[in-house]
Amino acid sequence: MTELRNKLLKDEFKEKEDIKKFPIIALLDISEEEYKLLKEMNLETIDDLASKWDQHYEKIIKKIPKERVNSWIAASRLLLVGDTDKITTGAKIVMVGTDNAGKTSLSIALKHRGALSLLFQKLYALTPTRGLLRSKIEVFGMDVHIHELGGQNVYREDYLNNPQQYFLGTDIVIYVVDVQAKDRFEESFEYLKQITNVTNALKLKVPWKIFFHKSDPEYEIDDKTTEIFSSIIEYMTNNSPYFNSAKDLFRTSVKIRSSILGAFSHIFRDISLIQHGVIDASEQAAKQLKADFFGLYDFRSNVCFAQYSEQEELEDLAHTAYYEAIETIVNMREPFLRIRRYTLDKDVNEIFILRDLRFGGDRYIMAMFTQDEEMARSLDQDAIQEIIEERLKDWIEFRGYATFPLD
Ligand SMILES: Nc1nc2c(ncn2[C@@H]2O[C@H](COP(=O)(O)OP(=O)(O)O)[C@@H](O)[C@H]2O)c(=O)[nH]1
Ligand SMILES: [Mg+2]
Missing domain, CATH: 3.30.450.190 (Beta-Lactamase)
Structure with missing residues (x-):
């Protein structure tokens, strides 16, 4: 613990007691000016930052780069570990998309080890998921619960009518589009719109990620497909406050497993405060x-x-x-x-x-x-x-x- 204090605090604060009451300026990497901005928003102490950051977050990140703010929040939480044990929650990812888009395959391909032929045998044998499928992966000691929402029409209505039941407490939503299913693009786009509408209505501040899945190496994307992708990206940019096409969009394929590993790794690093x-x-x-x-x-x-x-x-x-x-x-x-x-x-x-x-x-x-x-x-x-x-x-x-x- 003392080592952590050394890494996170300025010299003059390293030996002092009662971290909670420290002014935020005690953190190693923060300037007077930044501290002033936080104070104007009533965030003054390490404790304020660890427990009340969310009340002011949106305003703050308009003035200070989000990465910096996140690292201060993480630092204050880490310093107060013990007082705030309850913040160890794990994470929840919801995966959505039409049936057959490849949602189940994604998490299987990510975790699989051993012969590749066995992986493809497993994927070949998949049948459409009915209703909600829960699985768990472990990412550096954190339990990450993946909830896959089975994509058939019969279930979709339920998600749209009872969104709170499926989306509350979600850290990330991944929308999976099958790039090879041209005859289902309209349907997939429509479903995406419906879901963003209900999550927006719930005021869920969830980062969205889009997977253009089944982007197999030999598969060629035609102009019409490119056009649809652009409209999806444009729609998300306009309708989801946290969507940033430069970093929230992934091309994935089970035939290039590095694409799946890369996508999930990016996502976890991105949502981590540290x-x-x-x-x-x-x-x-x-x-x-x-x-x-x-x-x-x-x-x-x-x-x-x-x-x-x-x-x-x-x-x-x-x-x-x-x-x-x-x-x-x-x-x-x-x-x-x-x-x-x-x-x-x-x-x-x-x-x-x-x-x-x-x-x-x-x-x-x-x-x-x-x-x-x-x-x-x-x-x-x-x-x-x-x-x-x-x-x-x-x-x-x-x-x-x-x-x-x-x-
Ligand atoms: N060509 C190709 N097929 C895939 C890929 N990922 C999944 N599939 C196939 O797509 C089908 C549906 O996959 P599944 O994961 O069950 O879709 P889900 O209904 O969205 O869960 C299965 O036959 C998979 O083998 C991929 O990257 N490329
Ligand atoms: Mg499935």
């Missing part, structure tokens, strides 16, 4: 490991929560390499290490290293790309463990306090 701390820590770990990509994956769900990438393209490649590597591991219960070489454009050679790690009672999988032969050869398990532990342990320990319930 994202900035985690990004910084990941970058430091990467630098120390001389890695061009560094990722820490949750052992059970595969979601990559902590990530740093020197170039954006490496992210996809890393997720692909990750799946390829774990497909070959027969016994995941035993400690494992995988090393593989990849030649990229311009004769750049990247060494991919994958290994399992433990923090506390939990297991993680670390993946990295490095061009440094010497580093790759000399890295032993303890060294990696030590570096990551030093950089990321606090964040991992407090991850559960860092979900972002917008409502």
Whole structure:
């Protein structure tokens, strides 16, 4: 705990008692001017920020970048852990879309490990979900409940008539569109409009994500489809306050599993209050490991929560390499290490290293790309463990306090 205080507070506050009453300026990364703005909105102490932030959130983020505000809220919550244990809630994702869009397949493909042929056997055998299907994935110790709303007409009416029953307490809504089902675009768009209408009427401040799913590598999108997509994006931009087409839109396919892993990982990082701390820590770990990509994956769900990438393209490649590597591991219960070489454009050679790690009672999988032969050869398990532990342990320990319930 003291270590956390050191990371979050300015020097002069590190030794003092009664954090609750500290002025917000005690936080390490906040300027006088920003503090003044918060004070004008009646947020003065760490306690105010941890417990009353939501009353002023919309106003504040018009003046100060949301990422900064989120990191202060997270910091104050973390500092008050103990007083505010109840904030560990886990997260709830609702997945919607017409039947057959691929909702069930998405979470199966994300979690699957072992031979790829087995995955496709599973997906092939799927039958349309009836009514509500609940499943759970674990993302860095946080329970994430996925509620899939079966898409047939008979059920849709119920969601639209009793939206509170299905949507209250939701952290994210994912709308899944089947890009290959051209004859059902109209219907899918109509359903999306109906749902956004009811959630808007409920005043649910939920971030929406759109998956253009079944974007298989060999499938070509025609002009008419592109047009429909543009109208969906335009509609969402105008009708959902939190929708940002630059980051809330994903092309996914079970045939490119990295697309699904990438999408879910982005979403979790995005809703986490501690994202900035985690990004910084990941970058430091990467630098120390001389890695061009560094990722820490949750052992059970595969979601990559902590990530740093020197170039954006490496992210996809890393997720692909990750799946390829774990497909070959027969016994995941035993400690494992995988090393593989990849030649990229311009004769750049990247060494991919994958290994399992433990923090506390939990297991993680670390993946990295490095061009440094010497580093790759000399890295032993303890060294990696030590570096990551030093950089990321606090964040991992407090991850559960860092979900972002917008409502
Ligand atoms: N080509 C292709 N088919 C998919 C993809 N994802 C799912 N499917 C297939 O679409 C069908 C419906 O999937 P399902 O997950 O049951 O849809 P849900 O009704 O929305 O839950 C199944 O036959 C899947 O195998 C994908 O990315 N590409
Ligand atoms: Mg289903």
